[in-house]
Amino acid sequence: MSLIVQKYGGSSVANTERIRKVAERIARVWREGHKLVIVVSAMSGVTDRLIELAREICPEPSGRELDVLLATGEQTSMALLAMALHSLKIPAVSLTGAQAGIVTDGSHTRAKIANITPKRLREHLQAGQVVIVAGFQGQTETGSITTLGRGGSDLTAIALAAVLRADLCQIFTDVDGVFTADPKIVPNATKISEISYDEMLEMAALGSKVMQARSVEFAKKFKVVFEVRSSFHDKPGTVVREATEDMENVVVRGVTLDRDQAKLTILGVPDRPGIAAHIFTALAEADINVDMIVQNVSQHGTTDITFTVRKEELARARRVTEPIAAEIGAREIRWEEAIAKLSVVGIGMRSHSGVAAKLFHALAQAGINVQMISTSEIKISVVVDEASAIKAARVVHDAFELGHQGSPDSSGG
Amino acid sequence: MSLIVQKYGGSSVANTERIRKVAERIARVWREGHKLVIVVSAMSGVTDRLIELAREICPEPSGRELDVLLATGEQTSMALLAMALHSLKIPAVSLTGAQAGIVTDGSHTRAKIANITPKRLREHLQAGQVVIVAGFQGQTETGSITTLGRGGSDLTAIALAAVLRADLCQIFTDVDGVFTADPKIVPNATKISEISYDEMLEMAALGSKVMQARSVEFAKKFKVVFEVRSSFHDKPGTVVREATEDMENVVVRGVTLDRDQAKLTILGVPDRPGIAAHIFTALAEADINVDMIVQNVSQHGTTDITFTVRKEELARARRVTEPIAAEIGAREIRWEEAIAKLSVVGIGMRSHSGVAAKLFHALAQAGINVQMISTSEIKISVVVDEASAIKAARVVHDAFELGHQGSPDSSGG
Numbered sequence: 001m002s003l004i005v006q007k008y009g010g011s012s013v014a015n016t017e018r019i020r021k022v023a024e025r026i027a028r029v030w031r032e033g034h035k036l037v038i039v040v041s042a043m044s045g046v047t048d049r050l051i052e053l054a055r056e057i058c059p060e061p062s063g064r065e066l067d068v069l070l071a072t073g074e075q076t077s078m079a080l081l082a083m084a085l086h087s088l089k090i091p092a093v094s095l096t097g098a099q100a101g102i103v104t105d106g107s108h109t110r111a112k113i114a115n116i117t118p119k120r121l122r123e124h125l126q127a128g129q130v131v132i133v134a135g136f137q138g139q140t141e142t143g144s145i146t147t148l149g150r151g152g153s154d155l156t157a158i159a160l161a162a163v164l165r166a167d168l169c170q171i172f173t174d175v176d177g178v179f180t181a182d183p184k185i186v187p188n189a190t191k192i193s194e195i196s197y198d199e200m201l202e203m204a205a206l207g208s209k210v211m212q213a214r215s216v217e218f219a220k221k222f223k224v225v226f227e228v229r230s231s232f233h234d235k236p237g238t239v240v241r242e243a244t245e246d247m248e249n250v251v252v253r254g255v256t257l258d259r260d261q262a263k264l265t266i267l268g269v270p271d272r273p274g275i276a277a278h279i280f281t282a283l284a285e286a287d288i289n290v291d292m293i294v295q296n297v298s299q300h301g302t303t304d305i306t307f308t309v310r311k312e313e314l315a316r317a318r319r320v321t322e323p324i325a326a327e328i329g330a331r332e333i334r335w336e337e338a339i340a341k342l343s344v345v346g347i348g349m350r351s352h353s354g355v356a357a358k359l360f361h362a363l364a365q366a367g368i369n370v371q372m373i374s375t376s377e378i379k380i381s382v383v384v385d386e387a388s389a390i391k392a393a394r395v396v397h398d399a400f401e402l403g404h405q406g407s408p409d410s411s412g413g
Numbered sequence: 414m415s416l417i418v419q420k421y422g423g424s425s426v427a428n429t430e431r432i433r434k435v436a437e438r439i440a441r442v443w444r445e446g447h448k449l450v451i452v453v454s455a456m457s458g459v460t461d462r463l464i465e466l467a468r469e470i471c472p473e474p475s476g477r478e479l480d481v482l483l484a485t486g487e488q489t490s491m492a493l494l495a496m497a498l499h500s501l502k503i504p505a506v507s508l509t510g511a512q513a514g515i516v517t518d519g520s521h522t523r524a525k526i527a528n529i530t531p532k533r534l535r536e537h538l539q540a541g542q543v544v545i546v547a548g549f550q551g552q553t554e555t556g557s558i559t560t561l562g563r564g565g566s567d568l569t570a571i572a573l574a575a576v577l578r579a580d581l582c583q584i585f586t587d588v589d590g591v592f593t594a595d596p597k598i599v600p601n602a603t604k605i606s607e608i609s610y611d612e613m614l615e616m617a618a619l620g621s622k623v624m625q626a627r628s629v630e631f632a633k634k635f636k637v638v639f640e641v642r643s644s645f646h647d648k649p650g651t652v653v654r655e656a657t658e659d660m661e662n663v664v665v666r667g668v669t670l671d672r673d674q675a676k677l678t679i680l681g682v683p684d685r686p687g688i689a690a691h692i693f694t695a696l697a698e699a700d701i702n703v704d705m706i707v708q709n710v711s712q713h714g715t716t717d718i719t720f721t722v723r724k725e726e727l728a729r730a731r732r733v734t735e736p737i738a739a740e741i742g743a744r745e746i747r748w749e750e751a752i753a754k755l756s757v758v759g760i761g762m763r764s765h766s767g768v769a770a771k772l773f774h775a776l777a778q779a780g781i782n783v784q785m786i787s788t789s790e791i792k793i794s795v796v797v798d799e800a801s802a803i804k805a806a807r808v809v810h811d812a813f814e815l816g817h818q819g820s821p822d823s824s825g826g
Binding site: 016019020050053054056057058059061062064065066068069071072075076078079080082083084086087093094096099120143144145 | 429432433463466467469470471472474475477478479481482484485488489491492493495496497499500506507509512533556558
């Protein structure tokens with residue numbers, strides 16, 4: 001008998017019919033004799049509708065009250081799922097975040113889990129009940145309702161798996177798992193059966209959209225092995241865990257493409273200490289998230305600094321940067337929106353050389369120019385022209401042999 | 414500076430526009446320097462929609478989970494009202510029933526308030542905040558969410574007014590107050606400015622629909638003076654309080670009509686002790702609510718027993734009664750749906766004689782036959798033919814001079 005934590009996202013509980021399907025899946029596992037903790041999100045669309053309602057009242061609603069409002073979404077789906085289990089004769093009980101003992105800090109709408117006291121949850125498990133917990137929510141020490149922000153339900157599931165020392169943690173979602181590349185862009189992309197936390201973190205941060213990075217970080221910190229899989233069929237998904245020796249043998253785990261970046265270059269920056277700090281402090285203070293930063297070799301006492309931001313933040317980034325460029329006597333500012341960031345990720349890079357060379361070779365052969373390069377221990381990112389982005393992803397995916405075995409050459413544009 | 418408890422029903426917070434109106438009303442009172450506790454219902458229609466959703470999942474959902482689900486209704490409206498107050502620059506905070514310290518027994522969907530620990534509520538009041546409390550809900554000693562059943566939000570308001578020793582308790586609703594008769598039936602009915610708990614209880618029990626009897630009982634028990642008034646304008650409503658000497662001078666406070674009754678007569682019942690107990694125990698066990706009971710004088714060793722039930726329970730009442738009638742050797746069962754119960758209510762009856770005589774005289778003059786009579790200390794009820802019901806209400810209302818002064822004779826049918 002195992003203790004299993006399962007999390008079902010909004011699309012898995014989008015309507016009463018899907019809730020019944022989820023209940024049937026849970027019932028099958030329960031009948032095998034396992035103890036089950038189920039974390040649910042709000043039915044898809046509900047959270048957005050609640051936010052809209054709040055905006056009708058008040059353009060900038062207070063975080064505390066927005067959390068009170070949003071928390072009703074998961075409370076609704078957890079009650080409905082409990083009822084669906086009851087009608088299958090499965091004993092089940094639902095708990096809000098507060099009732100499940102999830103205590104957070106007071107940062108409303110993006111609270112951090114401070115600790116979990118799962119006394120009540122354990123009592124219900126011991127009584128033989130399936131325990132359904134509202135994802136995405138908790139309460140402060142003083143008893144105010146909080147929400148955990150985007151991806152919060154995954155975090156709830158992983159935190160509960162950690163504190164309950166669950167044997168298995170399954171994140172059910174509307175995708176089959178983590179892929180070597182986005183199958184919409186690279187048709188012969190394959191599902192990854194096992195991936196390390198660090199690789200998953202890079203993939204998440206690079207926009208593979210399966211999971212928020214902080215849930216993965218939390219799982220890594222507390223060594224929670226979890227599986228990302230689809231709630232629409234019974235095929236296994238992707239298991240995320242600490243790196244094994246076996247994993248090190250694969251040089252590149254996957255290729256990701258981020259087409260939401262824009263590039264900003266400050267030309268002719270005086271090459272003095274503190275200039276870069278000045279620029280990036282100002283950007284940070286304006287809450288602009290800078291991704292890649294490249295500074296070219298200094299020539300004649302000046303240098304060029306290039307960085308990328310999200311497209312929607314480009315205009316603000318320019319407004320922040322322009323007065324500073326003038327102040328420090330930089331020559332010119334240029335920007336470019338039609339770019340894409342391609343990355344290859346793999347812990348195997350630590351022990352294998354030649355990854356960068358292979359990447360650049362593949363791009364060069366396809367006639368794709370590399371505009372920026374940035375590397376980390378398990379990742380190499382390049383910025384390319386947006387028009388070449390899809391072609392770039394395909395040729396790189398092929399170069400590292402990530403596609404289906406025997407798949408046709410798909411390096412064409 | 415007073416402490417005022419206000420309750421707003423579902424129609425008063427039906428949409429974001431109305432919520433803003435309610436916020437404006439609260440803001441005006443707050444700016445006068447009063448402390449305010451606001452109890453809100455779910456936006457009208459929401460509770461019904463949630464019940465429907467539950468039924469889609471499960472024909473008979475568990476009470477515990479239904480309460481978890483329904484409690485989201487008030488949680489939604491309280492958060493929205495807090496936001497609306499914030500946008501008027503009024504400091505406001507919302508609390509669920511559990512957060513407000515409302516502890517109930519474990520009878521899900523119709524829980525009784527066991528006690529209230531308003532520590533947190535008082536802290537927020539002391540901090541100068543308007544405190545918004547979800548009506549209709551609480552939690553058990555062990556922390557399960559409960560709801561208080563129909564009219565539960567009124568009960569929340571009155572219970573909070575009691576425990577906080579509020580100076581004023583106002584129940585805002587979609588009617589102007591309590592009337593001497595239903596204005597739809599008796600056009601010259603007038604609003605009652607003051608009414609005693611006992612009269613209000615009889616009016617409520619007799620279907621005047623303004624408030625559930627148990628909220629009034631609770632107010633009576635804890636001596637909470639409250640006012641029922643409209644949230645759509647600023648006119649005063651009806652104050653409900655302990656009887657004053659002044660009130661005793663009015664013989665009849667109001668006339669009510671209940672057209673939802675049916676009559677069942679068992680003819681030729683052997684006049685032995687225990688027979689009536691046998692019949693009414695069986696009806697009680699079948700959960701059939703019997704209203705009036707009249708037993709005629711015994712003749713030749715047999716008697717006739719007549720009682721009324723709600724129309725929708727007539728068929729069940731017959732099924733319960735028939736085997737018993739056969740068993741005890743009664744002659745026959747008859748029933749009649751086309752009846753109405755008219756009642757006059759007033760604590761003045763205690764000290765004034767001739768009320769019954771005046772009632773019967775008025776009905777006789779209008780040619781209306783009285784089928785059953787039942788009296789209590791502050792109420793006289795008669796059953797009349799349904800076709801005469803409206804006429805009966807009008808002539809009685811006129812006979813006791815309850816209409817507008819100088820109003821035209823409205824005794825016509």
